[in-house]
Amino acid sequence: MTIDFKKDLLPHALGIAIFYAIVALYFSPLVLENKVIFQGDILKWEGSAKEVMDFREATGEEALWTNSMFGGMPAYFISLDFPGDITNAIVTVLTLGLPHPVNGLFLGMVGMYVLLLSFRVRPIFAILGSIAFAFNTYNLLSLAAGHNAKIWAECLIPFVLTGIHLAFERKRLLGAGILALGLLLQFKFNHVQITYYTFLIGGIYVLVRVIFEWKKEGLPNLAKTLGVLLIGAILAIGGNIGRIATALEYSTYSTRGEVTIESQEAGLDKDYAFGWSNGIMESFTLLIPDFYGGGSSTPLPKNSESEKALRQQGLDPAQINGFVQGAPTYWGDQPFTGGPIYGGVILVFLAILGIWAAPKQTLITFGAIIIFSLMLSWGKNLAWFNYLLFDILPGYNKFRAVSMALGMTLFAIPVLGMVSLEKIVSEKKLKPLLLAGAVTGGLLIIFSLGAGMFRFAGAGDQGLPDWLLGPLREDRKAMLQASAFKSLGFLVAAFALIYFTLKEKISDLILGVGLFILVLFDLWTINRPYLNEDSFDVSPSKTYFAETPAESEILKDDSYYRVLDLTEGLLSAGKASYRFHAIGGYHGAKLRRFQDLIDFRLSPELNGFMKKAQEGDFDFEGIQTFNMLNTKYIIAGNAANAVFENPSANGPAWIPSSIVSVTSNQEEIDQLASINTKSQATVNEGEFGSVSAGQGNISLTSYAPNKLNYTANMTQPGLAVFSEIYYPEGWTATIDGQEAPILRADYLLRGLSLPAGQHEIEFVFAPDSYFKTKTPMIIFQYLIVLGIIGGVFFTVRERNGRV
Template sequence: MDFINKHTIVPHFLAVLSFYLLVVTYFSPLVFDGKMMFQTDILQWEGSAKELLDYRESTGEEALWTNRMFGGMPAYLIHLDPKGDITNTLLKVITLGLPHPISALFFGMTSMYLLLLGFRIRSLIAVLGAWGFAFNTFNFLSLEAGHNAKIWAVCLIPLLLTGVHLAFHGKKLPGLALTALAVLLQLKFNHLQITYYTLILVIGYGVAQLLVFFREKRLPEFAKITGFLLAAAVLGGLGNLARLSSVLEYGAFSIRGESNLQETGQNSSGLDRDYAFSWSNGKLETFTLLIPNYFGGASQQALPEDSKSEQALRAQGADPAQINQFVQNAPTYWGDQPFTGGPIYGGVILVFFFVLGLFFAPPPYRNAFLTLTLLSLMLSWGKNLAWFNFTLFDYLPGYNKFRAVSMALGITLFLIPLLGALGLENLLQQPQNPQTKKGFFMALGTTVGLLLLGVIIAFGLDFQGTASAGYPDWLQRALKADRQHLLLSDTYRSLFFIGGAALLIGLVRYKVLQSRWALLGVGLLILVDVWTVNRRYLNEESFTENPSAQHFAASAADRKILQDTAYFRVLNVQNPFNEARTSYYFNSIGGYHGAKMSRYRDLIERVLTPEMNRFIQKAQEGNFDYQGIQVLNMLNTKYILAGRAENAVFTNPEANGPAWFPEQIIPVGSNKEEIGELAEMNTKIEATFTPADGESVPPPGSGQLSLKSRGPNHLHYVAQVNSAGLAVFSEIYYPKGWEAFVNGEETEIHRVNYLLRGIVLPEGEVEVEMVFRPESYYRTRTLSAIFQYAVVLLLLLSGYLEIKTRFRA
């Protein structure tokens, strides 16, 4: 467990150098040519964060609220860089200046290497495990999609387990320091679903250690170490107080919080079950860990030259251009998920080593890591293992806040190289005897047997995917043959890599080849294997000069709306609630975010979508019924966008504006009653109000209201109020942070019209200011920075003492 001593510096240096060179080589267009990856989700983020980044650049301050998404929402759900935060600098240092997000892969390899060294695994095997961990398709497909926070969260798992493992094995101070650092950084990336899975992993490891300490009658020591580790984790968590406190506070008001309109059979809080389990890995898709194209690869993937589909299309007399278009984007995937960017492939050699671990790894680790691997697979199956996962969803605390449960495969792909490296190391340490020989060949036979079993099962199915259901029978038969070919080709490929690795390890066991050369050969096979599979999905075509410039280039429609400098919102009727390009330029009715406000989600589902669809249907008939979109009007929707051409912009003359006085107040007693009223009423002259116990319904006010100035965190209105009463503002109501001041005196903000703000104004000339000052952020910002520095000091102290001890020896 000696990370640093006089004899290991060179191997460690070469290991880290290999990690750096691998990342730089694979992503050379990004590193050397200044190109960027076309990451869909990152482009969505850029659109949603544009207002925030512009505000920081112009003022030096953080925008904590944004009006660009879903009518308005807290900005710290999109982007936040608190003053005094040092985590970005820290990441630059420990990743040697590599650009984001590929720096995560380098860090993942480095931390996995440290973890395997902590398990007393020789440097060469630790390098192989690190390569396999970082270069699985889970990470690369996530990179292509733009799930950068998820990749970072996964790549920090080894560092966290390194800290925990060291603390339980005599290295308390380094262990605590690494634990605090890992928690600090993982929570920084705010991917709480991966953090949740990481917690399950650490608990599983802790149970294994508890059993060991129990057998050795050292339970007081176990309790002491556990207490210190919890303290270290809390220290790392406190370094994210400003981020976490605000996000957790918001959670109660998001779609992951309590439902406002609970239906019979629906959870009172958390996500809808169907939504949460929409991306559930098929049970048989587990075979993609061994055979990449087991289920055809990606939803759309290029077919080999002269494929059966190409032949069939040619025989039918199809146009060459149509044939080329089809074979380059063929619906090869036939699995259970709605669509996929590619298979989750862990490297068949690493799976073989994982099976070796079942025979040769120390029992405490074997049992713990096998159990956790099976658990992660079961979690990833989601609705395909309904009895198990629905029970967890209903009863496991916090689990109903997450979706895309196939993400649990990130834990699977961490455990495979971990147990695999343990298995290989312990095999090579075993003396050559019949029992060792038997274990080796049983592991080899089991892995090959799993491959063959997968093929037999697949051929027992029909290779029929939902994506190709509408094609004629002759084309479906051709697609079936192509899917069979893809599966068989990758099966032969996997057999080749397993055979090559088994041969090299066998030569070591029979003393024909030195272990270092055999391990280098195995490492080369692992790299060729994962590298070539990743190239199917993330290759030269994935890099471009400047995807943002192309994606956000102002269209004729954008330029037309940009001429208007007033305050308004825009509805893009083309997939409005799953796109953030509109948010790049305008305050949008729609947006793209997985944690929108629950009240806004209710509005979308119950009112906005039906209202929008009715408007579009009438508009197609030549009737632009702006009076019929009363809820869009109350959200100050001045422009409706139906494309990128100038004539695709429609001006709504009925938009209510930034603020107005209603003529009638409708008291309501429940959310269901209120949203029902909202769908029927004239929002310009009517407003709903939910009185609290003992509260009277305010009278409607009258007069003139106008917006004087605006910013993300601040709104300033002036009014001439003829009669005192309620005014309605076209701003989204959020009770945690918005403060209102009427003529300098703080005044209550009421929730009206289900999700808008209302303020009772006095008669006369009135100034109204709304300021967003969430206490959860401001009271913790300085504390966060202090705790971050404490983590760094703990890390430096432990490193200094460790180096001092090692070089004194």
């Protein structure tokens, strides 16, 4: 075997070095100074995961359950490890030791580079497309927000499609191996919505390929290719069977799964699912980043119209500066946004070029992905289409934030753009360039000169005085015009480079380097305001979770209880979860029964309590649902005197003196509004039969997230209620060593029927979805590694004519 270093190795080594250098330079505080990105969602995740991670460190075991938020829930989507899992080692090797989460961007560039090479795009153009793919604003904004799993899942899409593409190019074993590896890692990062979109991308590619080639290739050959790809997908599923099994188990009981209240519909509510719908015209931010004003809080330039208006009103400099530095410039359809979804004007131009330049099959495949994903992102703004998919597409009603479909768009644009560029440069076709330049340039000129056609009015305008609205809208108009002219400048420069290349005035290499500089400069300057050196800190968690006097006061109590933090709310409690078992929390897929409790009981009770508290009446007896959740402390501020102890909290467990039988979930949750949860308990007799009340006492003797022990002394047999969340999978209960059925009481708490006398009770969480899948999962992972090695080996042999 003869290897030409300059041709076979140097371009690829140079490409990987460029990718590594760009990540290291852009994220130098993280890579070189051991700082971390201040990510709000990750800090909240850290709070929710603290109990599980502490338990893992102390015992070497997995808790699998946490009581740190929403009263208690499985830890599958919070922090989950499997002994022997080699995926972390694979990630470290593939990303050359770069730190998480920016290593995902590096691997995304490598994956896109390999994909473009497989489409016979030359290395310099492949490098260009790879950078544009990984460093689009969507990824950088997601990184700033802490959506690390989403970024990783998106950056693995090129690997998945590379595998599919190579299999159809008769490199079946290698293709199946790469597909398996890509899906293995994507499943690992557990972002189901992006994986769903990945399968849509793969489905579109396969469908177009089969339609175009079934006559030429023949159905047996195509079936063989699809069969090999199916094996690759099965290996990836097997390599994540533990994660998938636990996720499937939990999804049934989460807000994404089956209904509990009989009048509700399965899945997410449409208003909730389509809350973040991209505006149809907002799609032009792919071309003009500030088309819709940038982000919801964006600095205005000096002497902006808004600043002048504020000065005229006589506001003090601090107030003026506060508004100018975080002006509500965004005027789009979404509730708020961190910034625009910008695909890079040069890449969009090259994708438009594909209409006339790309091979027909490539144009249809990636054009369909772009159009379809844009339509998905429009959500409620294209209701006839998206509501239909929501109702009929399997599993689609479990997802929210449909603007996330733009990740598909931002994947397809660089692929179509680079294939098109390769085509016209190779064949020296000038006409497609002129047509694409006219279309793209025409749009930019129309929007820059005709910006006055828009009203520039947005939801963020509510509450602003009339005298400020006009100047603010003038500033938004100025932002659109300036951004359009800037995009036009980059377009003209790129057009000129390609034009002179086609006229053979400059070399292909100069073209590639020139476009590389333009794209990198464009994306770098657009991204920098949203993620820059100010986004890094030595230890943001240390500051964020710094112990307050209020928390210190509560920590004096070493008993078992829950905490309600009013400074954060029921749905955003990250800090409280760090040190306490919290009533609130922060998670996108909480247990549905707990969400029902929030909607029907906790929110109304809290509103009533707050109203009375403001009048000096702390009605702890009026928050019976909080009492049954053993809410012993309420935090109203950071000071030590801002902590209120609830004397009516029910404690860890109790023996109710009467049972209220119900026959439906609606009836049961309604009954919670009228009963005293300490002396009365509801039980659904349709599910659990008739249950009698007893007498006695019960106390908690030891606690771990996955194991709780109690001692009971029953003078009369009957129901014991435990202030622990009922979850029908994985929990087992024993009374004096004998397994006993766990009942559900008070809509979502655990209950046991206890005989008379003294008893030792133990609850243990050991779900089969974890323990029966962890060993097969590791076996499949090693099979994937062997498959990759075998695929590379046989591909190299075939290339050298030995098979």
